[in-house]
Amino acid sequence: MADYIFVYHGGKPPTDPAEVEKVMGAWNDFYQGLGDKVVNGGGPLGMSSTVSKSGVAGNGGANPASGFTVVKAASQDEANKMAKGCPILDEPGGSVEVAEIIVM
Numbered sequence: 001m002a003d004y005i006f007v008y009h010g011g012k013p014p015t016d017p018a019e020v021e022k023v024m025g026a027w028n029d030f031y032q033g034l035g036d037k038v039v040n041g042g043g044p045l046g047m048s049s050t051v052s053k054s055g056v057a058g059n060g061g062a063n064p065a066s067g068f069t070v071v072k073a074a075s076q077d078e079a080n081k082m083a084k085g086c087p088i089l090d091e092p093g094g095s096v097e098v099a100e101i102i103v104m
Helices: 017-037 076-083
Strands: 002-009 038-044 050-052 055-057 065-073 095-100
Touching (some): 017 038, 017 065, 065 076
Antiparallel strands (some): 038 065, 050 055
16 A cells, blocks of 8 residues: 545635535545545645746646645555545535655
8 A cells, every 4th residue: 555645726715604614524524434544634735836946936826735635545546536535626626636655
């Protein structure tokens, strides 16, 4: 089994208390469904910037990361299937980037 990182893109924090409760419930259900395969629950990410040889650009670029989680899976395919249950996919423009963490 290898570790995979889920990098979340899109979504925005809800402001209405009822919506906060609904969103948090969906995330809790997602994590409970993953069970002991969660290695690091991660969390939301703040404002990002993109650093390149030509300088630093604010606002994270075209598709800034909004959060992450690290899971254990037997294969890329299994990790992809696990990510399909993520609540970020219900958000407009929401996506999950899935990548194996290579041990050096």
